[in-house]
Amino acid sequence: MTRTHPGTFGSSRDVPRDICEALAAYRSRLGMFAADVSWYSEIGSTNDVALLMAERGAPDGTVVGADLQTAGRGRQGRTWSSPAGSGLYVSMILRPPAVIAPLLTIAAGVSVAEGIREATGLSMDLKWPNDVYAGGRKVAGILAESGLSDARLKHVVLGIGINVNQANYPPEVATRATSIERELGRPVDRGLVLASCLSALTVRYRQLQKAPAAVLDAWRSYAASMLKRRVECTVGLQSVTGVAEDIDERGALVVRVGDEIVRVISGEVVWR
Ligand code: BTN
Numbered sequence: 001m002t003r004t005h006p007g008t009f010g011s012s013r014d015v016p017r018d019i020c021e022a023l024a025a026y027r028s029r030l031g032m033f034a035a036d037v038s039w040y041s042e043i044g045s046t047n048d049v050a051l052l053m054a055e056r057g058a059p060d061g062t063v064v065g066a067d068l069q070t071a072g073r074g075r076q077g078r079t080w081s082s083p084a085g086s087g088l089y090v091s092m093i094l095r096p097p098a099v100i101a102p103l104l105t106i107a108a109g110v111s112v113a114e115g116i117r118e119a120t121g122l123s124m125d126l127k128w129p130n131d132v133y134a135g136g137r138k139v140a141g142i143l144a145e146s147g148l149s150d151a152r153l154k155h156v157v158l159g160i161g162i163n164v165n166q167a168n169y170p171p172e173v174a175t176r177a178t179s180i181e182r183e184l185g186r187p188v189d190r191g192l193v194l195a196s197c198l199s200a201l202t203v204r205y206r207q208l209q210k211a212p213a214a215v216l217d218a219w220r221s222y223a224a225s226m227l228k229r230r231v232e233c234t235v236g237l238q239s240v241t242g243v244a245e246d247i248d249e250r251g252a253l254v255v256r257v258g259d260e261i262v263r264v265i266s267g268e269v270v271w272r
Helices: 017-025 046-055 098-120 180-184 190-210 212-222
Strands: 037-040 063-066 087-094 125-127 131-134 137-149 152-163 229-235 238-247 253-257 260-264 268-271
Touching: 017 037, 017 190, 037 046, 046 063, 046 087, 046 137, 046 152, 087 190, 098 125, 098 131, 098 137, 098 152, 098 180, 098 190, 098 212, 125 212, 152 190, 190 212, 212 238, 229 253, 229 260, 238 260
Parallel strands: 037 063
Antiparallel strands: 063 087, 087 152, 125 131, 131 137, 137 152, 229 238, 229 268, 238 253, 253 260
16 A cells, blocks of 8 residues: 655655655765655565566665554565554665675665664664664665576565664564664654665665675674674574684674684574
8 A cells, every 4th residue: 555645755655744744855975865765654564575676677776665564574585574653664776797796785784783873873774784773783785686597687676674763573573682772762764764874875886886895894893793703603404603704705604613704694693
């Protein structure tokens, strides 16, 4: 269900006033994300809708957001709790050169950390591959999904979920999750957070194509407290425990296991 259109932003459709005003204020910094924004009061998953729109030819930079998701999805097949009035649930359609695709989630993590920090002043951390932390708890997550044709990359949908003022969480994440409002101790403007994250993503997405090493360095600076620490990495039925040394030029986590170096390209990482 889309809502009545209360304002305009580019060729935006049904965008709520607070989001519209913030995006308009940031317009000159939003690059390709300024052109096409759709908003739903209720949706299954913004990623699902964005994937469908991408299949149907929606352009690079299309943004799909919702106030509430009934089937929000997280990494590793988990659900993403998405109640109304609590968070930002947004997906962006990107059509990147295949060579930078493996680093997109790294760039997105950096952008969300930078965006929240710029909008709120909160100190942020990143945990590989792209969990965004504040005060030692997860405040945002990123789900990147690709569309392929004959094994060639056609598009990537970058889904971002940010706990803006969520007060209650599903029991399985309650001790590990937080919201921006909880960390700050005051309400926050979700539109400002979104505009600031999209502005950061505009910069980092461009940089990924010209100077990817700078994006990796930015990621390292946000992940400093989580690198050089013991981790357990689980990929399918296999698990390795070692010290998380770094990320490499493809965004893989480099783990020292005894005398051996293991590259982890996907899976679950628990810091020990
Ligand atoms: C994670 O597990 O950390 C990733 C969470 C990603 C959630 C966002 S909310 C917007 C977009 N739509 C979805 O269904 N998932 C992503």
